[in-house]
C-alpha cells in the first residue's frame with residue numbers, strides 16, 4: 001500500500017497553456033494517506049479522469065510530480081506502478097471460469113497455487129460468487145461480470161493503490177447499495193489505499209473516508225462526509241452535496257450580523273471586511289418554517305419525500321429549500337423562516353470565510 005503525494009501537479013491538454021483556464025487540472029498539492037479510501041467527486045468534465053489517469057500512469061502531467069511513498073512515478077508506465085484498476089465496464093476473460101478470472105493477477109505474478117486458492121475463495125465469498133466459481137464468465141450478466149472485475153482488483157494484497165472509475169455504472173440500482181457496502185467492508189478488512197471516481201454523491205459519501213470534491217479543474221475541498229456537510233469550503237460543495245443542496249443567498253455581512261434586503265440575521269461568528277461577492281450559505285436542514293419568528297418567506301410547494309418534507313419557498317426573490325419533519329404542520333400562517341446561526345456559513349467570491357468565534 002502506498003501514500004500518494006501530488007506535488008505541484010497540474011495538467012493542460014494544450015501545448016502552450018497561457019492562463020489557468022487552459023488547465024483541465026489546476027495546481028494541486030496534497031498527500032493522500034496510506035490505506036485511506038478516497039472518493040473523487042464532481043460533475044462531468046471537472047477533471048476527475050484527468051487526475052485518475054495521472055495517478056494510474058495513462059497521462060503524464062504537464063507540471064509537477066506524483067510520488068508513491070517516496071518513489072517518483074511521474075514518468076513510470078502503468079505496468080510499473082503496481083496498481084489495480086476497475087473501470088466502468090467489466091473487463092473479464094469470457095472463456096475462463098470465474099475462479100480463473102479471480103486468480104489471474106496472482107498467477108500472473110507466480111504466486112503459489114495454495115495461496116491463490118485461499119485468496120480466491122476469500123474474495124469469492126466477499127463478492128458473493130462462491131457458488132459460481134466453476135462457471136465460465138461467458139453468459140454471466142453485466143452485474144456479475146463487474147463483481148468479478150471488482151474481485152480481481154482486490155485479489156492482490158500488495159498493490160500500491162486500487163483505482164475505481166465509476167465502477168457501478170452498469171450495476172442494477174438494487175445491487176449498487178450491496179456492492180458499495182461490500183467494497184467498504186473490503187476496505188476495512190484489507191486496508192488498501194483506494195481512489196473511487198464518481199459523480200454520484202451517495203456513492204462517494206457511503207464509500208469514502210475522505211471525499212475529494214472537484215469543480216472546474218480544481219480540488220475545492222477534501223474532507224470527511226461530515227465536514228462537507230457542515231462546512232462546505234466552496235459554494236459548489238454546498239450545492240453539489242446534500243439533497244437538496246445548500247441555500248446560497250446574497251447578503252451583506254458586518255461583524256456578527258448578515259443583512260438581506262435591509263433585514264437582519266444573527267451570525268454565530270464575527271467577520272471583518274469582506275471583498276467581492278458575499279453570500280450566506282444555509283443547509284435546508286438548518287432552516288425552519290415559523291409563524292412568529294424570523295424573516296418573511298413565501299411557501300411555493302411542499303414535497304413529501306417520506307422521511308421528511310422539502311419546502312420550496314421564495315425568500316427575497318431567491319428560491320430556497322427548507323426541510324421539515326414528516327409530521328410537522330405546514331399551515332398558511334407559516335410565513336417566516338429562521339436559520340440556525342451556528343450553521344450559517346459566510347462566503348466571499350464562493351469561498352468560505354472562517355470568521356471568528358463570537
Ligand SMILES: Nc1ncnc2c1ncn2[C@@H]1O[C@H](COP(=O)(O)OP(=O)(O)OP(=O)(O)O)[C@@H](O)[C@H]1O
Pocket residue numbers: 013024042043044045046047048049050051199
Ligand atoms: N484528451 C483530451 N484532450 C483535450 N481535452 C480533454 C481531453 N480529455 C479531457 N479533456 C478536457 O478536460 C476537461 C476535464 O475532463 P475529464 O475527462 O478529466 O473530466 P471528468 O470529470 O472525468 O468528466 P467525466 O465524468 O465526463 O468523465 C474537460 O473539459 C475535457 O473536455
